[in-house]
Amino acid sequence: MTLGENIVRLRTQKNWSQGDLADALDISRQSVSKWETDASIPELDKLLKLSELFGVTLDELVRGEDAPKAETAAPAAQAVPASFTPQTSSEQEKRHTIAGTILMCIGAVLLLTCLILAGDLLAGLIYGLPFFLCGIICFTVKHRTGLWCGWAAYLCIDLYLRFATGLSWTTIFMTHLWTPQMNYMRLAIAWVQFAAMVLMTVWTVLAYRKMKLSATKKELKWLAAGWLAALVALPLLMSYGVMPLLLDDLGNYSNISPYFLLNVVYSYARLALINVLLVRSLAVWRLKREEKKAEK
Structure with missing residues (x-):
C-alpha cells in the first residue's frame, strides 16, 4: 500500500x-x-x-x-x-443546514410581511432574495460558504441600488465634479458600493490564501491573456465597440435599457474575472516563493 x-x-x-x-x-x-x-x-x-x-x-x-x-x-x-482537529463533514453539514433554514425562514417572513401588509409581491421578493440565495448556498456549498453568501448578498444589494438609483461604484470618479444640487447622498451610495466591492475582493483573496499553483507555461499564458482581457480588451470593447452602437440610448441610462443591462453584465463579468485572476496569480506566486526558499 x-x-x-x-x-x-x-x-x-x-x-x-x-x-x-x-x-x-x-x-x-x-x-x-x-x-x-x-x-x-x-x-x-x-x-x-x-x-x-x-x-x-x-x-x-x-x-x-x-x-x-x-x-x-x-x-x-x-x-x-x-x-x-478539523470539523467532521457531518458537523459542518449540520451547521450549514441550520443556517440555511434560518435564512430561508427570514426570507419567507419578509416576503409574507410585504405581501400581507403592503400587498407588494415585488418588494417582498427584493427584500427576501438575499436571504433565499444565502439559504440555498448554505444547503449546497460545503466550503467557503460565508464567502459565497457574502457575494450573493453584495450582488443583490448592488443590483438593487443600480436599478433604484442609477448609480454604480464608477460614480466615485465624478467626486471632484459633484455639486450640492447633484445630491451628496447619491455620491455617498456610490462610495459605499465601491467599499463593499473592495471588501469582497479582499475577502476572496484571503479565503484562497492557501491555494498554490505551479507556474506552468499554460497557466502563465492563461493569466496573461486574462489580465489583458480584464484591463485592456474588455474596457476598449465597451468604450469603442458597444457604446457607439447605443448612443441614442445613453440618455435613458437610469431606465431598463439595452445599454444599462449590458453595462451591468459587463461590470459583473469583469469583476468576476479580476477576482479569479487575483486568486490564481497569487497562488502561482506563493508556490514560486516556496520553491525559491527551498532552493536556499
Whole structure:
C-alpha cells in the first residue's frame, strides 16, 4: 500500500474531506490531492502532523496496515491535538443546514410581511432574495460558504441600488465634479458600493490564501491573456465597440435599457474575472516563493 493510499484510507476512516485535511494542515486542497494520488510526497513536518492527526506512528503512516505494531506506539495513537482537529463533514453539514433554514425562514417572513401588509409581491421578493440565495448556498456549498453568501448578498444589494438609483461604484470618479444640487447622498451610495466591492475582493483573496499553483507555461499564458482581457480588451470593447452602437440610448441610462443591462453584465463579468485572476496569480506566486526558499 502506497503512502497516498494510506492517507486516503486514514482520512476516510476519520470521515474527513480533502478540504478538511487541507485546512487542518494549513495547505491547499490540491496538495492533499497530489499526495493521495502519489503525484508528490509530503515534507517531513507535514508527515509528522499527519501522524498526529490520524493518531498513528510514522511507520504506520508510510507503510500502512502492514507496519509492525509496537507498545511504544500507543501514546502516539491517543488523542489528536485540538489545534489539528478539523470539523467532521457531518458537523459542518449540520451547521450549514441550520443556517440555511434560518435564512430561508427570514426570507419567507419578509416576503409574507410585504405581501400581507403592503400587498407588494415585488418588494417582498427584493427584500427576501438575499436571504433565499444565502439559504440555498448554505444547503449546497460545503466550503467557503460565508464567502459565497457574502457575494450573493453584495450582488443583490448592488443590483438593487443600480436599478433604484442609477448609480454604480464608477460614480466615485465624478467626486471632484459633484455639486450640492447633484445630491451628496447619491455620491455617498456610490462610495459605499465601491467599499463593499473592495471588501469582497479582499475577502476572496484571503479565503484562497492557501491555494498554490505551479507556474506552468499554460497557466502563465492563461493569466496573461486574462489580465489583458480584464484591463485592456474588455474596457476598449465597451468604450469603442458597444457604446457607439447605443448612443441614442445613453440618455435613458437610469431606465431598463439595452445599454444599462449590458453595462451591468459587463461590470459583473469583469469583476468576476479580476477576482479569479487575483486568486490564481497569487497562488502561482506563493508556490514560486516556496520553491525559491527551498532552493536556499
